[in-house]
Amino acid sequence: MRERKMGEALPILTSALRLDPEYLPARLKMGEALLGAGKTEEAGKIYEGILRDYSDSAEAYYGLGRVKAALGDQVQAAELYRKACQLFPTYGAAHYGLAVSYRKLGRIQEAEEQASLHERNNYIVPPLPDPLRDELRALDMSAATHLERGVQLEQVGRIDDAIAETEKALDLDPSLAKAHLNLLILYAKIGKAKQAEEHYRALVALAPDQFSEAYYNYGVLLRDQGKFDEAEQAFRKTLAIAPTNDAAHDNLGYLLERQGELEEAANEYKKAIDANPMSRQAHFKLGRILVNQRHYAEAIEQLQQTLTPVDEATPSYEYALGAAYGRAGDREQALHYLEQARQLAVTHGQTTLASEIEKDLERVKSLSKSSQLWRETDLRRVAPG
Known part of the structure; x- marks a missing residue:
């Protein structure tokens, strides 16, 4: 089905390129359509041509990486995906392609690191220079256009500008639920709890059971304010709508653990892991409970899952495992x-x-093999932030 649709797109793109052979968005789409239609070598020529003209095109490197991967050259594919990620570090699809290539090359730890980066940046793509589109958008004052601009500004870290554009969308269409959701997230991100709550309540009034993300983000806001009972209800509502939301399971587990409900908390962490086996925090928290229950072998198995990818959090996870x-x-x-x-x-x-680790190393070295090596409370002390 996809191959047929891509094939149908080819004549349209060909016509567009006759009008302007240098039009970058159409050239990129042509490469994608050829690849989707199974015309791999032709797609490769398109992407190579783009890179001759635009040597900094992350999307062209990504497309050529897909071509090389389809031809079975994982070494070249990995190098091209890596270049795409270098040009645009939050390019989710390129991180995914690199993870797949690394896995096929047997570079498992690097594959896991890239998979984690893909998960973190799943929907982010490079902004594409398109003068014609920009001119049209300048004329288009619709709510949807302002909403889209807000999303793009947030992706490049311009939070205040993203808020301004999204507020314009709501001025034009106060019933635009997605705008309320985005503003809830944006205001929460910059610590403006009152404004975030206003948009949460407006969204719930408009679409009470449609957006699980509204309840989840509101739950995080309440948790950070220390309103734990209300946060628990928000996370439970999230899971009623989206039962496989791993972050909601993880947060609910944390709140139950605070109450001393360790079995229920452990079950929530297990559900988070079932939904997302890469969730380091869920593995860590489950491991912590198991350690305190003296189920050491099971705890160590969970904590070992936290050691990749290797990043700034890894020292704390290694410390916890030790x-x-x-x-x-x-x-x-x-x-x-x-x-x-x-x-x-x-x-x-x-x-x-x-x-801190040095002190504990010296202490463990000084103890005999028969001594108790670690006090009961120490694992919580070494918890990653």
Whole structure:
């Protein structure tokens, strides 16, 4: 079906390029259509031509990467995807392509790192220079246009401008539910709780069961304000609409854990992991509960899932794993992971954390093999932020 649709698009794109052979959006679409229609080598020529004219086109590098991947050249594909990510670091699709190529090349840790970046930037694409589109948009004062502009501005970090554009959309159409949702998220992001709540209530009045994201983001806002009972209800409402929202399960688990409802909290963390096996926080929190229940083997299995991708959070996760081995009485493994955590903390410039780990390393080294290696409360102390 997709191949047929792409084939149908080819004559339209060909006509557009006859009118303006240098029109970049049409050239990129032509490459995508040829690739989708199975004309891989022709697509490759289109993308190569674009890169001769636009050497900084992340989308062309991504498209050529797809061509190389389709031809079975994963080494070249990975290099092209990597270049696309270098030009536009939050390019979700390029990170996904790179993750797939790395996995096929046996570079599993790097694949997991890229998969995590894809998850974080799933819907973000490079802004495409298009003078004709910009001229048309300047004439188009519709609510939908202002809403789209707001989304694009948020993607490049211009939050105040994104809010202004989205507010214009609401001025033109006060019933635009997606605008209320976006403003809820944007105002919460800059700490303006009152405005965020206003848009939450307006959205719920317009579409009470349509947007699970409204309840989730409102729940996060309430949690950050210390309104834990209300936050719990918001996360439960989120899950009533979207049962596989891993972040909502994780947050609900955290609130239940605060209340001492450890079995219920553990179940929520397990649901978060079922929905998203890459959720490091859910693995960590479940592991923490299991450690405190003295189910050490199961806890260590969960904590081991937190070690990739290697980033600024990894030293804390390594520290937690070392602590778990210490609680389990495994001195050798405790020392191994504590030392790794210390080295990583130094690498990431986390001097306070490195100092804390150093103290615990010295303490564990001084203990005999028969001593209790870790106090009951220490695993919460080493929790990643």
